[in-house]
Amino acid sequence: MTVFGCRICDTTLTIPVSRVALPVHADQKYGNGPGSLAVALAPGTFAVNPLPSGPPWRRWADLEAGEAEALGWYAPRVSISAGPVGQVLLTPGDIRGAVIDPALAGGSGCCGLGGDEPNMVCATCGTPVAIRIDDCGLRRAVWLDPLTTHVLEDGPGPHPVLDWADLIVQRPGIPPVDPDGGWQPMWVAAVASALAHLLAASGGDPIVIPDHQVAEVFRPTFDRLIGRPGTEPERTLVLAGPSIPYADGHFALIPEHPQTGALWPVDPLVQPVPLAWDAWSYLAFHRAPKPVGRSVPIPPEALPALLPNRRFEPDGRTFLRVLARLPEVRQPRLRAIYDRGRPYCNTYYIF
Secondary structure, eight states, X not given: OBEEEETTTOOBOBOOBEEOOXXXXXXXXXXXXXXXXXXXXXXXXXXXXXXXXXXXXXXXXXXXXXXXXXXXXXXXXXXXXXXXXXXXXXXXXXXXXXEEOHHHHTXXXXXXXXXXXXXXXXXXXXXXXXXXXXXXXXXXXXXEOTTTXXXXXXXXXXXXXXXXXXXXXXXXXXXXXXXXXXXXXXXXXXXXXXXXXXXXXHTTOOOBOOSHHHHHHXXXXXXXXXXXXXXXXXXXXXXXXXXXXXXXXXXXXXEEOTTTOOBOOOOTTSEEEEEEHHHHHHXXXXXXXXXXXXTBOOOGGGSOOXXXXXXXXXXXXXXXXXXXXXXXXXSHHHHHHHHHHGGGTXXXXXX
């Protein structure tokens, strides 16, 4: 099983944990209400950020020709991280042997802890080892510093990898409706990422979405970005994945495995559009109940709310970040959409 510790003195810093895929909402900022967002990972799991993170930061204008693309960025950003790769994300309850240092935590957030610099230190030797985050509008998290922490024990951990069939049973998805009747923050980030992939796959052309629930989620924003289908040749987006009957389509909305990050395989002629499992599963398997018999319809007010009654607004920061890392954003139509959204890059809504 995997256990992390201090690189300086080998003090154990975590309980045994299992590796999972880094979720798209891992560093989400959503809204500005009181309190932080829920944790991004289940207890007993960890995820690794494969990208540079934290300081030092380099301004886009200071990068050499081709340097940004070599780092995987295809559209301008204010700045990009030149920090270390391999930051490890954990839930705060899985941390052991590390404490918050008030001298490092002061002024790092608005109503709680935040920022890019470590604010937790090893309880044995005092080395800064992690960033604790619980500020308003941010995901509660601990990010281990890859420069001062390392793996003490390596193994599969307490959570075995599930196959797709087991995922259907054990992870039925997260409802999109928040307690206040709005959209659940995870959905706002997950669909924003999928929208960026769909926009890149379509090349900015209008598409048709036959599935009613998928259309309710994707159609409003996509139409605002692209426009509704007209005389152009119609290309379709269909649901595809485990236990879903095959349907012809040009694009397939497929699930990402939450533990491995693997995508559901599709025909090579179909362009995949990945969506986080917990959102995809709900769209795929939660359907409005059918009327009882032919003459006893269920009144609308008696039906459960499958989707919020508010128009979907994707997470602008997530949408633009994902789109900026797709080579297709260099196409003129997509670059124009990206540039229109950049004024909103620090908000949870766009356009």
